Amino acid sequence: MKVILAEKYGFCAGVRNAISIAEKVLAEKGKVYSLGPIIHNPDVVERLAEKGLVAVDAVEQVPEGAAVLIRSHGAASDEIDNLREKNAEIVDATCILVKRVQQIAVQMEKDGYKVVIVGDRNHPEVRAVVGCTKGAVVVGDESDISKIGTGRLGIVCQTTQSPEFFSNMLSAISKTDFNEIKVINTLCKEAIKRQQAAVELCRKVDIMFVLGGLQSANTRKLAELCKKCNNKTFHLQNRDEFDRKTVFGCRTAGVTAGASTPQHIIDEFVRHLESIDAGEM
Amino acid sequence: MKVILAEKYGFCAGVRNAISIAEKVLAEKGKVYSLGPIIHNPDVVERLAEKGLVAVDAVEQVPEGAAVLIRSHGAASDEIDNLREKNAEIVDATCILVKRVQQIAVQMEKDGYKVVIVGDRNHPEVRAVVGCTKGAVVVGDESDISKIGTGRLGIVCQTTQSPEFFSNMLSAISKTDFNEIKVINTLCKEAIKRQQAAVELCRKVDIMFVLGGLQSANTRKLAELCKKCNNKTFHLQNRDEFDRKTVFGCRTAGVTAGASTPQHIIDEFVRHLESIDAGEM
Numbered sequence: 261m262k263v264i265l266a267e268k269y270g271f272c273a274g275v276r277n278a279i280s281i282a283e284k285v286l287a288e289k290g291k292v293y294s295l296g297p298i299i300h301n302p303d304v305v306e307r308l309a310e311k312g313l314v315a316v317d318a319v320e321q322v323p324e325g326a327a328v329l330i331r332s333h334g335a336a337s338d339e340i341d342n343l344r345e346k347n348a349e350i351v352d353a354t355c356i357l358v359k360r361v362q363q364i365a366v367q368m369e370k371d372g373y374k375v376v377i378v379g380d381r382n383h384p385e386v387r388a389v390v391g392c393t394k395g396a397v398v399v400g401d402e403s404d405i406s407k408i409g410t411g412r413l414g415i416v417c418q419t420t421q422s423p424e425f426f427s428n429m430l431s432a433i434s435k436t437d438f439n440e441i442k443v444i445n446t447l448c449k450e451a452i453k454r455q456q457a458a459v460e461l462c463r464k465v466d467i468m469f470v471l472g473g474l475q476s477a478n479t480r481k482l483a484e485l486c487k488k489c490n491n492k493t494f495h496l497q498n499r500d501e502f503d504r505k506t507v508f509g510c511r512t513a514g515v516t517a518g519a520s521t522p523q524h525i526i527d528e529f530v531r532h533l534e535s536i537d538a539g540e541m
Numbered sequence: 542m543k544v545i546l547a548e549k550y551g552f553c554a555g556v557r558n559a560i561s562i563a564e565k566v567l568a569e570k571g572k573v574y575s576l577g578p579i580i581h582n583p584d585v586v587e588r589l590a591e592k593g594l595v596a597v598d599a600v601e602q603v604p605e606g607a608a609v610l611i612r613s614h615g616a617a618s619d620e621i622d623n624l625r626e627k628n629a630e631i632v633d634a635t636c637i638l639v640k641r642v643q644q645i646a647v648q649m650e651k652d653g654y655k656v657v658i659v660g661d662r663n664h665p666e667v668r669a670v671v672g673c674t675k676g677a678v679v680v681g682d683e684s685d686i687s688k689i690g691t692g693r694l695g696i697v698c699q700t701t702q703s704p705e706f707f708s709n710m711l712s713a714i715s716k717t718d719f720n721e722i723k724v725i726n727t728l729c730k731e732a733i734k735r736q737q738a739a740v741e742l743c744r745k746v747d748i749m750f751v752l753g754g755l756q757s758a759n760t761r762k763l764a765e766l767c768k769k770c771n772n773k774t775f776h777l778q779n780r781d782e783f784d785r786k787t788v789f790g791c792r793t794a795g796v797t798a799g800a801s802t803p804q805h806i807i808d809e810f811v812r813h814l815e816s817i818d819a820g821e822m
Contacts, residue, residue: 423716431712434724435704443715443722 261507263533264465265526266516267457272450274355275299275520278332279308281353285327286311293322294329296384299352299520300476303498319343327351332520333384334358336391342401357419358385361446362392368414369393373442376408378429379418383477386418402432414441419448420478421520422455422485423493451478451519458516462490466510469502469533471526472518472524479518486516499529507536542788544814545746546807547797548738553731554661555636556580556801559613560589562634566608567592574603576620577665579634580801581757584779600624613801614665615639618670619773629680637701639666642727643673647814649695650674654723657689659710660699664758682708689746693773701759701800703736703766732759732800739797743771747791750783750814751776752807753799760799767797780810788817 285292291312297305298313305315313329319342322328327349330340334354343350354362357449365375375396379386390396397408413433417426426447434441462468468490472479474497483495492510496502507513513533517526559579566573572593578586579594587595594610600623603609611621615635624631635643646656656677660667666739670675678689694714698707707728715722743749749771753760755778764776773791777783788794794814798807 423718427712427715430715431708434708434711434715437704437726438724439726441722441724441726443719443724445720445722465571 261510261533261536262512263530264461264512264514265455265530266461266514268450268453269457269516270519270521270523270526272448272519273449274332274357276443278353278355279304281351282308282313282329283311285329286313292327292329292351293348294331295319295322295335296331296333297475298329298331300473300479300520300521301520302473303525304520304522319346321380322346322348323364325349331384332352332358334362334388335381336388337348338391339388342429355419357446357448358388361385361389361416361462364416364444364446365389365393365396368416368442368444369396371414371440373412373414374409376413376415376433377418378415378426379421380477385420385477389416389418390461399429399433405429405432405436408436408540410437410439413438413442415443416446418477419446420451420481421447422481423447423452430455448478451481454478454516454519455482455485458514459485459489461516462486462493462513465514466492467507467512468493468514468516469529470516470518471498471529472521473497476518476520482516490514496529498525499532502529502532504536507533514532542814542817545793545795545813546811547735547742547795549731549734550738550797551800551802551804551807553729553800555613555638555729559636560585560632561609562595562632563589563642566610566632567594570608573608573610574599574629575612576603576616577612577614578756579610579612581754581760582799582801582803583754584806585801585803592701600627603627603629606630611635612665613639614737615643617669617670619672636700638727638729639669642666642670642697642700645697645725645727646670646674646677646695649697649723649725652695654693654695655690657694657696657714658699659696659802660702661705661758664699666701666758670697677755680710680714683710686710686713686717689714689717691718691720694719694723696722696724697727699758700727701732701762702728702760704728704733710811729759731767732762735759735797735800736763736766739795740766740770742795742797743767743774746771746793746795747773748788748793749774749795749797750810751797752779752810753802754778757799757801761804763797763799771795777810779806780813783810783813785817788814
């Protein structure tokens with residue numbers, strides 16, 4: 261069948277940087293810990309695990325004096341403090357855009373704003389931003405807005421959300437009896453380009469595939485946006501999850517991939533799709 | 542017929558203050574100029590004109606050295622400068638909330654923000670705020686948003702707009718590719734209370750009357766909001782504009798009034814309505 265790739269897809273600079281840092285430090289040290297998976301792609305995590313990267317859930321699991329990688333989503337201030345107390349050798353692979361969200365949130369709090377983070381409260385990026393502040397509030401949907409209060413609000417957004425979602429939450433917040441709102445647009449422009457390219461493509465094809473980790477926020481957002489425009493949208497981690505029955509009756513397939521999805525997984529998937537003869541099904 | 546007054550209506554502190562300043566300076570000087578009508582109520586303006594207040598359209602019409610009242614809606618910086626050049630004796634009756642909008646706009650511009658004023662570009666309050674800045678942009682509806690650009694936006698609102706309108710414009714602005722938005726809520730809380738009371742009342746009555754100058758922004762906003770909930774809403778300046786036919790078949794009438802509508806006009810109107818016997822019509 262005919263396969264069309266989105267105009268923008270796959271690895272972003274932040275992910276590329278995190279992997280490159282991980283590979284470098286693993287080559288030096290042999291064994292390195294990371295607080296949670298370094299990026300939300302099990303294939304990459306597995307490959308790095310083979311080279312000695314050990315993902316742990318909490319600082320308590322890190323041995324005294326070990327080398328520890330701060331993953332692309334960042335870490336909370338108290339986690340960093342706890343690692344320092346353990347004399348850990350900290351290697352920071354936080355995406356610079358995520359770091360910027362943390363810095364803006366901290367500065368806003370210093371400037372007297374009540375910090376509001378628009379995003380998914382369970383995502384590690386959001387948890388880390390919250391953890392860098394004294395009392396940030398997460399707005400994941402309109403029901404959270406009553407928790408904000410009416411003072412001076414300093415608002416940022418999880419980098420991988422869509423402009424539409426951010427705007428909807430801002431609109432709802434602006435309906436409150438606020439005194440002042442300061443919003444810094446912390447959305448990742450690369451993520452937005454991928455979203456736009458994915459939506460554009462999914463409108464033209466019979467079936468749409470979004471490749472990437474099922475926990476990956478930016479990949480999930482791609483799938484969510486595509487699903488709104490093309491009901492036959494499937495979010496798969498890799499070729500192994502592909503079910504041939506799904507493409508029955510389809511002549512053209514669109515493919516995009518999250519920012520943490522490695523190129524070889526995309527290539528393999530595309531080759532496989534292309535090899536399917538619609539006439540044979 | 543039964544007449545119910547809105548819980549909040551009529552003169553606000555800003556209007557009361559402007560009239561009191563005008564009366565005081567007129568008693569001293571005998572003849573005083575104002576740049577445009579001091580408030581948007583022809584009845585009040587006429588009464589003050591009898592005492593010596595002369596409303597002019599532009600600074601050019603003010604004689605050298607005359608006493609000049611800056612009306613409740615404020616004046617632009619260049620108008621003040623031109624008056625000073627004419628050695629005018631300036632008496633400032635600008636509403637403190639309007640003055641605050643001007644000060645915030647000027648400060649935002651100093652802080653590097655592109656100033657955006659949400660409101661009616663033809664209203665003197667908005668024109669004065671624009672005139673206090675170097676390059677403020679007015680957003681009166683969504684079609685204006687393309688003019689804003691994508692930099693750091695500092696947003697204020699005409700004091701007499703409704704929270705709903707302000708929020709709708711903020712929502713539309715937040716859909717742009719902005720970098721930073723700082724919003725200071727400059728809506729007048731008294732005007733909002735009058736809006737809420739008017740909307741609440743108009744839902745309970747057969748017919749709703751909004752009394753006040755036809756140019757008065759806050760009165761027009763009251764009428765606009767009531768019209769959405771009660772189709773039989775009439776914006777009248779005073780009893781002279783009342784048409785008895787409009788109340789035909791109505792048992793209860795609601796009455797509210799803008800912030801610049803004097804109490805005697807409201808009292809007179811209410812007495813007249815009450816004297817109408819629904820059975821006689």
